[in-house]
Amino acid sequence: MSKLEETRMRLSPAALGLAVLAVLVMLTVLEYFIAIWLDKNLPIMIAMNVADAALIMVFFMHLPRLWRGEE
């Protein structure tokens, strides 16, 4: 069992959703301040966007289920 699946099993769906929401909001607010403080921010922004998208796709859209063929 992967670490990701272990985490899923440990947390209730609501707790998992709240944790993902908290990280997403933190990343979004951080992006906002980085844009204010840092002039050439493109690479950092791209990295943060990819992290945001990955979190949504893995935890909210259940992307790993595609490989498991889960119903």
Place this chain on the structure above:
Amino acid sequence: MAVANAEAHAEHRPLALNQAGLWFFFLSETFLFAALLSARFYIAGFKQPEHVNQQLGLAITTILILSSFTAYMSETSIAHGDRKGFTRYLLLTILLGLVFVAGVAVEWSTAEFRISEPYGTAFFSMTGLHASHVVSGIVILCLVLGLGAKGRFSAESHWGVEASIKYWHFVDVVWVFFYPALYLMSW
């Protein structure tokens, strides 16, 4: 007869195949949004725009992220047979979607740039296309809400809910890239 056969066939189709089909649809949409995203930097350059409402951009982004959470909770609720939770969270998602669209409308009406300017072209086309997807997502969620009220979905069978909520998350993922590209990025 043909319709009945098609429906019967759809009922027996493995769910994994439906999932794959939906993800291929997302992939095809990704090409469309990626083309717009690259066009934004091609026509308007890498300089951070000065006349955008940064606070409003942050607010509507947070609202859309919050709506992804309520959508997730709605799907989780129906998967556990909690119809009340499903309805409550789905209504919240629709409401947050409407607030997002209203925010975009405010941004459009108060924008200090015109559509004929390079940045204006990128801004209005990207937010316009994205907002049209949000509106279609709201319509789909309303249909799901109506079907749910008729008792169409259960813990065992809720593919309609799952697919429509995945679409909602996809629209959120698109905005995760559009928001910084339009408001924050610079090089």
